[in-house]
Amino acid sequence: MMNMPPLRIGLGYDTHCLGNGGPLRVGGIDIEGDLHALGHSDADVLLHAITDALLGAADCGDIGQLFPDTDPENRGRDSAEFLAEAIRLVRAAGWEVTNIDCVLLAQRPKIAPYIDEIRQRIGEIANLYPTQIGIKGKTGEGIGPIGHSEAIAARCVALLHRVG
Numbered sequence: 001m002m003n004m005p006p007l008r009i010g011l012g013y014d015t016h017c018l019g020n021g022g023p024l025r026v027g028g029i030d031i032e033g034d035l036h037a038l039g040h041s042d043a044d045v046l047l048h049a050i051t052d053a054l055l056g057a058a059d060c061g062d063i064g065q066l067f068p069d070t071d072p073e074n075r076g077r078d079s080a081e082f083l084a085e086a087i088r089l090v091r092a093a094g095w096e097v098t099n100i101d102c103v104l105l106a107q108r109p110k111i112a113p114y115i116d117e118i119r120q121r122i123g124e125i126a127n128l129y130p131t132q133i134g135i136k137g138k139t140g141e142g143i144g145p146i147g148h149s150e151a152i153a154a155r156c157v158a159l160l161h162r163v164g
Contacts, residue, residue, distance in 0.1 A: 006093065006162040010057025014048035015153040019143075024152075026104065026111070027118030027119040027135065028080050030124055033109050037152055040069035044079035046104055046135075046154045050122065051079070051086045053158035054101065058090040087126045095160040097126065100155035107149045111137030114134045 016037040023030035024037060026044040037043035051063050067074050067082050090097065100122075104111050111118075115137070119130040140147025 007067070008057040008059075008160045010053040010055065010158045010160070012049035012051065012053030012056065012156040012158070013154070014045045014063075015110070015151055016043045016045050016051065017151050018149060024078070026114070026152075029114065029117055030085075030122035031109055031114060031158060034101075035108070035149065041067070041074050041077040041082070043078050045152050046102060046118070047079035047083050047122075047125075048128075049154035049156040050100055050102065050158070051082045053156040054086045054097065054160075055085075057160045058093045058095045059157045060086070060089040078109065083125050090160065091163075092162055095127055095130060095164060096163045098159040098161045099132045099134065100128075100156055100158045102154060103136050103138055103161050105138050105140065105146045105153040106157070107139050107142070107147050111135070 018035045019038050020035040022036050024033060024035050024044045025044045037045055048063055055062055063082060106156050115135045118135055119133045122133050123130045145151035
């Protein structure tokens with residue numbers, strides 16, 4: 001087997017339809033308002049994208065393989081558990097998180113007021129410093145399902161480095 005490079009990059013993406021009534025779970029926190037994400041688990045689009053980015057970078061499968069929406073055990077499950085397991089698998093495979101960088105796509109709510117709290121919460125779940133976590137909010141500019149507040153999406157890139 002050839003030597004593995006000391007760095008790995010993973011890309012995560014997730015999207016969920018939005019429904020009436022809040023709160024909206026994003027990045028491990030609840031944002032009060034009149035929308036919530038629809039999904040089998042708690043539908044935390046940001047934690048799902050981060051989880052997939054980390055799993056992909058470490059060659060540890062994906063969120064659907066580890067936590068299928070066909071498993072009743074995952075109904076309503078806290079996505080923080082998915083992220084914590086992904087971190088455990090990444091570290092068991094000999095990798096450590098260098099940083100993650102995420103974009104949350106939502107017309108509303110505006111994400112800027114919650115970025116520091118989200119970074120703090122993700123850091124707690126993943127045992128990372130908030131400075132290792134980038135979060136940006138983007139709107140849909142009134143176009144398509146994001147712009148019409150019918151959906152929310154997240155994209156995440158994770159950089160891992162080899163340890164040991």
